[in-house]
Amino acid sequence: MNQLVIGMVGAGRAAQLHMNAYNRVSGIPLRFKTIAARRPQQLLPAKELYGFEQASYDFQELIEDPEIHIIDICTPPYVHEEIIIKALKAGKHVICEKPLSGYFTAGTVSKSVMYKELLSSLERMKQTVEDSGCKFMYAENFIYAPAVAKAAEIISSKKSRILYMKGEESLKGSSSPVAGSWSKTGGGTFIRTGTHPLSAILWLKQQEAKARGIDIRVESVLADMATVTTTLSDYEHRHIKARPEDVEDSATAVITFSDQSRALVIATDTCLGGSRNYIELYCNDTAITCNLTMNDMMSTYFLDEDNLEGIELSEMLPSKTGWNKPFIADEIIRGYTGEMQDFMEAVCFDRNPRSDFSLAYDTIRVVYAAYMSAEAGRRVYLS
Secondary structure, three states: OOOEEEEEEOOOHHHHHHHHHHOOOOOOOEEEEEEEOOOHHHHHHHHHHHOOOEEEOOOHHHHHOOOOOEEEEOOOHHHHHHHHHHHHHOOOEEEEEOOOOOOOOOOOOOHHHHHHHHHHHHHHHHHHHHHHOOOEEEEOHHHHOHHHHHHHHHHHHHOOOEEEEEEEEEOOOOOOOOOOOHHHHOOOHHHHHHHHHHHHHHHHHHHHHHHHOOOOOEEEEEEEEEOOHHHOOOOOOOOOOOOOOOOOOEEEEEEEEOOOOEEEEEEEOOOOOOOEEEEEEEEOOOEEEEEEEOOOOOOEEEOOOOOOOOOOOOOOOOOOOEEEOOOOOHHHHOOHHHHHHHHHHHHHOOOOOOOOHHHHHHHHHHHHHHHHHHHHOOOEEOO
8 A cells, every 4th residue: 555545533532632643653654535523613623633635424425435444433432333333344444442332321221231232232343343354443542652561561571470450540520521421421431531541451461461371361340330529519519520410420440350360440530630540560570650641751830821822731630820740742652653553554564453352342341341340239250
């Protein structure tokens, strides 16, 4: 291929992150042909900002375009399955933003019903991926973060045993207007943000298993979910953006692996001061901490915000005054650049991506096992 031709579905925050990363891809010529979205107030500015040749209100146009090699899905997850299956059947390679899928109806439906329906959805997509012969690339930036990639390199080289892991992504809520609705997001903070550290933890355990020549799988999940911010008065709620309708804003899950190691995953919409993103590994011969944010590469102190309108310091940071730790080279540090470089090379050189369908499958399966555990008040075992 002289160049890879890309079509994108969605024009929101995920599209912005992906496009910033595409612009750092090296060695592979890219052509951004068509971007599709439903809302003109997002679609038309995105077309101009990202340099797409044309805009469309119908993703089917991308699927039917013979020039497009890759369809990058940056939509809310409730439409993922439809787009994935249609794109793969049309012979397109697929990049899909997290989470892979979910159960999209009122959050009052039994979580055991959701789990069973999710597994059916996953099997439909799995079969389509296998039949298509195309690449499926799961857009999980955490495993491409340089710190996490270095941890994997160390674990693999030393053949360390990971005995305990802890991972977290927490914010003060979501900027998405549909984040509080289960029918649009398939859950709350655990599926929106907890999938990031969860995927990294699952992937790191697989790197350990590969290095040691053994099989390690998730054995069980024990979780607690809560909706806390609804107890706040309007005044008490003034700094927190979370507005849950039928989803959780606080989540904790303990994962037990078949080698009896444990992992703790934390996700909340009650974290002020910017986002927290980290993975900690406690091993038999090493301890590793991976900080994606906040990091210590730079500190700032401002008495006012004069002339800082166009300067972004940190995600979800309400004020730039006082002491802060700004994001530096965010696309690189949080893994987006490495992610897109890997995906483009996977298509161009016909090799498997680091983040693939199996990781997407395992992640969302554990997420819904956690929801089922929290509802039942007991540990859930995965066969």
